[in-house]
Amino acid sequence: MNLWQWLECAAAQLPEKESALLEARLFAERVLNIAPVRQRYRNPELTVPQIAQLNALLLRRARGEPFAYILGNQPFYHLDLKVxxxxxxxxxxxxxxxxxxxxxxxxxxxxxxxxxxxxxxxxxxxxxxxxxxxxxxxxxxxxxxxxxxxxxxxxxxxxxxxxxxxxxxxxxxxxxxxxxxxxxxxxxxxxxxxxxxxxxxxxxxxxxxxxxxxxxxxxxxxxxxxxxxxxxxxxxxxxxxxxxxxxxxxxxxxxxxxxxxxxxxxxxxxxxxxxx
Structure with a gap:
């Protein structure tokens, strides 16, 4: 499975449909250490451990856990805060x-x-x-x-x-x-x-x-x-x-x-x- 395929599947499973693709991309950014702008041009094949990590984050979000808790940070008033x-x-x-x-x-x-x-x-x-x-x-x-x-x-x-x-x-x-x-x-x-x-x-x-x-x-x-x-x-x-x-x-x-x-x-x- 490549990155774009995973993003498409992940977005379909997330509860907030309007932000689903963005959340999936941010999960990928965290796990793959790929900057957002580079995601648009790179479509790497995912390894088994990477898919496992991505799916673990996806499952937590699909169960309703807040996105900010999963990633551990939240923007507020120009600040990036740990939560x-x-x-x-x-x-x-x-x-x-x-x-x-x-x-x-x-x-x-x-x-x-x-x-x-x-x-x-x-x-x-x-x-x-x-x-x-x-x-x-x-x-x-x-x-x-x-x-x-x-x-x-x-x-x-x-x-x-x-x-x-x-x-x-x-x-x-x-x-x-x-x-x-x-x-x-x-x-x-x-x-x-x-x-x-x-x-x-x-x-x-x-x-x-x-x-x-x-x-x-x-x-x-x-x-x-x-x-x-x-x-x-x-x-x-x-x-x-x-x-x-x-x-x-x-x-x-x-x-x-x-x-x-x-x-x-x-x-x-x-x-x-x-x-x-």
Whole structure:
């Protein structure tokens, strides 16, 4: 069997038909160590071990395992990040949270930023890369997640990011930041969409109280770790913004509470400024 024959067979077996051929080509690139542009002009005969390796990757993907976990990396905000089943796969929509944060950080200012629930480090590392004068504290309660984030920081050579093991603000109660960002768990345990996310860490996805518990906890407590006029930016579900704004308005210490819409028109990020 040659490469093109395998690609045709593989693409027919993959679940995401629109991206099937691209995924098959990326598997071939990994196993055969062939650059994408060279695949167009080379059609080598595959050895038995190569076919076995390719088919093993294909089987994992056909069973529903996320493509990013199989290859072990995921692009995010111009960065190439390592990912594993210990962390959520960074999504393109979360890049809008980074955009919102960067819009509030002057390029030359030495802001202190805290990323709560950092996972792979995607948000923290993107901010650190775009704002090298900032000091970023990446926080997670999972050692396995922090190890992935630390490895990404080393690979990207970002020295302005530090890592702390903490359940939200517990271990950093004395910290004072100019900004806190977070993409916390916000999915209800009975949400029908969870089935499609079975391979990803559930503790990073699911929150009690119909998905609101962690979001409300951060609104209630994040202000104590912010300097006056500091910002809290939260990513959340597309039906949660109104309740979050109302809850924030009930708490003392928040002003300029507003939500930002994603490219599909949904309110997906809520921002509030510390008035204390």
């Amino acid at each position: 594993s089943p210990a962390v959520l796969i960074p999504r393109p929509e979360t890049e809008q949270l980074v955009d919102a944060a960067l819009a509030k950080i002057p390029p030359q200012d030495c802001y202190r930023v805290i990323d709560l629930g950092t996972g792979s480090g995607a948000i923290a590392l993107a901010i650190a890369a775009e704002r090298p004068h900032c000091r970023v504290l990446a926080v997670d309660k999972s050692w396995d997640a922090l190890r992935v984030a630390q490895e990404n920081a080393r690979h990207l050579q970002l020295a302005n990011v530090h890592f702390v093991l903490s359940d939200w603000l517990t271990a950093i109660a004395d910290a004072r930041a100019d900004m806190i960002v977070s993409n916390p768990p916000y999915i209800d345990a009975h949400d029908e969409h969870l089935a499609a996310l079975a391979y990803e860490p559930q503790m990073a996805l699911v929150s009690p109280e119909h998905g609101y518990a962690d979001l409300l906890h951060l609104i209630a407590h994040a202000g104590r770790c912010l300097r006056p006029n500091g910002w809290l930016l939260l990513e959340h579900g597309n039906q949660q913004a109104q309740k979050l704004r109302a809850f924030a308005a009930e708490q003392s210490g928040w002003q300029h509470i507003h939500s930002l819409r994603d490219y599909a028109g949904w309110e997906r990020i809520t921002c509030m400024q510390c008035s204390m």
